Amino acid sequence: MASTDVTRQLDTNVRPLSMSGHVGFDSLPDQLVSRSTGQGFCFNILCIGETGIGKSTLMDTLFNTNFENSESTHFEPKVKLRAQTYQLQESNVQLKLTVVNTVGFGDQMNKEDSYQHVVNYIDAQFESYLQEELKIKRSLHNYHDTRIHACLYFIAPTGHSLKSLDLVTMKKLDSKVNIIPVIAKADTISKSELHKFKIKIMSELVSNGVQIYQFPIDDENVAKINTTMNSHLPFAVVGSTEEVKIGNKMVKARQYPWGVVQVENESHCDFVKLREMLICVNMEDLREQTHTRHYELYRRCKLEEMGFTDTDAENKPVSLQETYETKRQEFLFELQKREEEMRQMFVQRVKEKETELKDAERELQGKFEHLKRLHQEERMKLDEKKTMLEDEISGFSKRKIATELLQAQAFTGSMNIKKDKDRKNSGFM
C-alpha cells in the first residue's frame, strides 16, 4: 500500500465551518480500514545477526508459528540473504509477511565487506520499487512491496559492549532502514549486568552517530507507551518454541536445571515489549517511515545520480518530462557517437590488417622469386657439369678405343712377327 503523504496547508481562503447535525463523514477512517483489510497488509522484516544467535527462533516465537528454517553452517564463504514469504491470518486480517535472514553473517575471518551484502539487498528492493514507480504503465496497487520495513539487529550478549562488526554494519544501515537493536539470548545476562549493558550500547550508538528507530511520540494515543518503551531500548529478548508447564498452563519457556525462563514473563525478558512495539502498535508507522524517509532518500540520491534536478541553473522549477527528454537525447547522441567511433576504429583496423597482409604477401612473393632464381642457377650449374662430364666420358671412351686399337695392332704385329719368324723358320727348311 503506497499512501502518499500530502501536507495540507491551511490557506487563508479556507474557513472552518461548524455543522448543525451529524453528516456522517466520520466513517471515512472506517472505510479506509475496511478497504485496506480487504486488500491485505504486507510487512517485511530483515533479521541480521551471527549464525546461531536465535533469529529464526525469535521469528517463530514472535509470530507464533513455525517458519521451518534449517540450521546454517558456520563455514559460509560470504554473507548471503535468504528471504521467505508467508501468508498469515489473525481474526480477519491478512498479513503477507516476508522474513529475510542473513546467512553466515559474522563467520568469516575477514568481515570487512560483510555489511555490503546487506546494503546491496536493501538497495535492490528500493530499486525495484523505483523501477515500478517510473514505469509508463504501472500497477502500484498490485505491486508486491519487498522493501524492508524493519531491521532487527541481534546483538550478542557479551555484557561488555557492541562488537566492531555491529558498529560498522549499523552505521551503514541507519539511513536505509529502520534499525531496532535487540539483545539476543538474554537469559545469559543477569539483571544488573543487563542494565549496564543497555546503557553502554546506547551510549556507543549515540557517540558514533548511529540513528536507530525511535517509536513515534507525536500521536497522543500511543505517545505515553512509546516514550516508556523508547527508554527500554535495546530489548533483551529470549525466544523459544518449546512449552513448559508452569502452574496449570503451558507457556513458552526454556527449561534449565536451575529454573525456567518464561518468554512472556516481563520480569524475565523484554519479549512482550518487543511484540507490542513491533507488531501491535507501530507496524504501520514502520511502513510509513520506510516509504517517506528511507525510500524517498534513496530515490532522491538515485535520480540525482542520473542527473535529474528539481530546479535548474536559474532556480526555476524544471519539469521531469523535459529533463527526461533532454536526458534521452543526450543518451541517444552519446550512443551514436560511440557507434561512429567503433565503426571508425573497425575501418582503421581493417586497413591496418590489409596493409599487413599485403606486406606479408609481397615478402612471400620476393622469397619465392629468390628461391626460383637459386633453383635456376643450380640447374645451370648442374647442366654445365653434366656437359663437362659427358665430354670427359667421350674423351675417355675415345682414348679407350685408341688404346684398344693400339693393343690390337701390337698384338697383330707380334703375330705378324711370329708368322714371319715361323715363315722364316719354315723357309729354312
Added chain:
Amino acid sequence: MSQADKLKQGQFTNPETPGYVGFANLPNQVHRKSVKKGFEFTLMVVGESGLGKSTLINSLFLTDLYPERVIPGAAEKIERTVQIEASTVEIEERGVKLRLTVVDTPGYGDAINSQDCFSTIIAYIDDQFERYLHDESGLNRRHIVDNRVHCCFYFISPLGHGMKPLDVQFMKAIHNKVNVVPVIAKADTLTLKERERLKRRILDEIDEHGIKIYHLPDAESDEDEDFKEQTRILKASVPFAVVGSNQQIEAKGKKVRGRLYPWGVVEVENPEHNDFLKLRTMLITHMQDLQEVTQDLHYENFRSERLKKGGRLSSHGFLLPLSPAKGAETEEVDKDMILMEKEAELRRMQQMIAKMQAQMQKQGDGDTDSV
C-alpha cells in the same frame, strides 16, 4: 610372601621389618624436594571478548587476577591487534607453592579482519620455547625459568551451532605447539539438551578437521576405582561447558559462587549446573601431566624442528641460534661453496709447496754443483 610383594604393599617403611633397605622412602623424598622447589605453571587463555575468560580464571584460582581492567568500546575494537599480557602470581596452599602465570590475549577476534590475529600468539609460544632451548643449551643451567606455555584454554562461544572458521584455524595452528583444551564458555545459555548437542558437534568438527586436543591420560591399572571412575567421567565430558562468577550469592541458606537470575541461581560449583568442577579437577590433577606432555612432546618437536633448520655450534661448543630467515637450502649451498673454496685454496697451497721444494732442490743441487 616374596620381597617384591612386600615392597608393593609398602611394608618396608619400618626399619624393624626384616629385609628393610629403605628406598621405599623415595616417594616421600621426592615430595619433600618438590615442595621445597615449588611448582610452576603457565596457562594461556584465548577467546573472543565477552566470553567470560577473566571471570573463569578468577573463579578457578579463587583470586582476582585482573584488578584494573579497561574494556575498550566497539569503535576501538575495529582495528585492534592482539596483545599478550602475562601476569604471574604466587599462590600457596598447605605449604605447597605454585607460581602461576596466566597469559591473556586481549584483542583476539575483535578486529573486523581477523586474518592475522593469531600470529602474535604463535610467536609468543615459539619465543618461550626458544628461550628455554637457549637456556637449556647454555653453560650455566642452574636457574632455568620455565615460561613455556603448558596449557591453553580455548573458549568457544555457546551462541553458535559449533565452531567458527576462526576457532578451527587457530586450533590447527597451535595444536602442535601447546596442549589445547577447548572450553564452552557461558554455558548458562544452554539447556541440557542443547549442551549435549553442542559438545557432540564440537567433537565431530574437531575430528573432521584433524585437530589434536589434549587427551587426558587413562588411569593406571593400579589406581583405585574412584580415580578410574573420575577419569572416565572427565574424559566423557570434554569439551567442558563452564560458567564463571566473581560473586557470592545466598542460595538455600548458604553462600555459593554463582549468578543470580530472576528465575533461579546458577551455581558455579554445582556439577549438575555446569562442568566447572570437572575443569578444575582436570587442571589440578593433571597439571603434572600437562607439563610432561609440553616437555616431552611439544618442546621436543620444537627443538628438533629448530635444530634441523640449523643452529651452529659456536666456539664454546654450544648451540648458537641461527636467524630463522635463512632457509635450509641456502645453508647447504653456502656450505658447498665454502668447501669448494677451501679445496681450491688447499690445492694452491700444495702447488706452492711443491714449487718451493723444487726450488730448494735446485738450490741444493746448485750448491752441490758449485761445490
